[in-house]
Amino acid sequence: MHRKFKDLWDALPERVGLKSTQQFYDHVANSPGKPAVINQTGVLRGKAGKPIAEGFSRTIHYEISGAGRIDYQFNDAYNYGIHGDAHPVVFIRAINLSSH
Template identity: 55%
Template sequence: MGLQQAQQFWDHVSQDPGKPVGIAQTSFLKGKAGKPQGPGWSRTVHYEVTGSARIDYQYCNEYQVGADGDVHAVVAILTINYSSH
């Protein structure tokens, strides 16, 4: 994965991680692999950069640490894989 693809991934997850993106293929994983890590989290999103890398992540639009913490959006990168399918 090159700098341009890394920047495109960053732009995607930092702006709207739940929407499909035209530059890469995204899909929600099914079964146990796609299970959200907790309440408010998305299913696992599989982001595939054409033939070079795959990134699996989950996002939460209203994450809060503790009762007094600020509510904000977060993305958790679960895996980055450079091998072929």
């Protein structure tokens, strides 16, 4: 988690509820590339959706509640550096907890 999102990340349970927060955690931990079972997801088009690096998905727009959204990208086999091991990662691109 990038430090610029830490305060918003920590505020998720208070702002959107523990249930919605847990649903997001479960979604990105288990199936970030599939549509969310409960909340809506969509793939952003254009520049906003461009992958941050090779191997990453386009930006996924996750509606966490009526209170906002979280945009993220994922990579099923991210390898940071020549000595790293490939593993799945999710990069949070934006957190917006105000209404649309």
